[in-house]
Amino acid sequence: MFQVFLVEPDMQLNHLLCLYLQKEGLITTSFFNGEKAIKNIDKNPHLWILDRETPTIDGFTILSEVKSKYPDIPVIMISEQNSNIDRIVALEMGCDDYVSKPFLPKELVLRVKKILEHIHGNVKNRNRILLYAEYKIDEIVRIVQKDEEMINLTSKEFDLLLLLVKNLYRTFSREQILKYVWNDGHLGAERSVDDLVRRLRRKMRNLRIESIYSYGYRLLPNQVLKIKGCKTVTTQNEDIQGLFQ
Structure with missing residues (x-):
């Protein structure tokens, strides 16, 4: 099983995304602010989902911390900001995907699965x-x-x-x-x-x-x-x- 860490301050959306992810068999741990997320970086999940507008510590800061310690862990950023600048900055910082709100929860789940399957595919012929x-x-x-x-x-x-x-x-x-x-x-x-x-x-x-x-x-x-x-x-x-x- 794969473990996903979700950082989303909106309680309703946080709960909804957790339900969709767990329905697909993904072990999901959620956080409502960046401070708690940062404290759990060393638990090393298989994928992070970060909200750009996370309180206390924003999504870009969390992204930077994750990629500096674990550059191979994929990160998906979700945001109300649909600007090209934000998207480019996120990708330059190592973000693997960028999803603008509003979006369908099923779409995000499919993106998560695609990234995990891609990584799994890269190593499927290696020793497991x-x-x-x-x-x-x-x-x-x-x-x-x-x-x-x-x-x-x-x-x-x-x-x-x-x-x-x-x-x-x-x-x-x-x-x-x-x-x-x-x-x-x-x-x-x-x-x-x-x-x-x-x-x-x-x-x-x-x-x-x-x-x-x-x-x-x-x-x-x-x-x-x-x-x-x-x-x-x-x-x-x-x-x-x-x-x-």
Whole structure:
């Protein structure tokens, strides 16, 4: 299931859009102001719907915050402003679609589904389910299960998990992990990496994360690692090789 975050100050429209989205099987969380939305950015939904005229913090500010931290998460902006300037500004800031009011709720739902299906289509031929020991890792929906029970990971914990699981035996320095997980935007000390690893170990105790003294970390296999319906995972993932060259 996909999770959608909706930011819409109009209570009636907020409720109506939630009903339509939920009817399509989308897990929907709604907010009535920008301040609460900003506080939930790190919950990392699959798509945002932002009202341009959101009180306390406007839609453009929320859009900027979302795209600066999670540039790949799609955002649809809805607005009473039908000006070309607003539309262009939103698109230049990374907005994936712009819908002017009034609109039919069904139209918005179709736009949401189209964007999600497009993203899903781009990754449908990539590995989806990773198995490590008793853990089942869905890299598209970004969830981890153990014996059918969910393990709640933060976005950064999940990013680190994917990096290690898809690159067995490969040793990563703390600097490389900072670059991958924080996208070069983190100014903190490399101790942040140690804290992140410690939290991941605590939540997933059967991960064999090995510490490399004064350097970094690597993941060793707990048992044979396979991808559901695909070949065995190699020890080096081509997707991230260029990141550290």
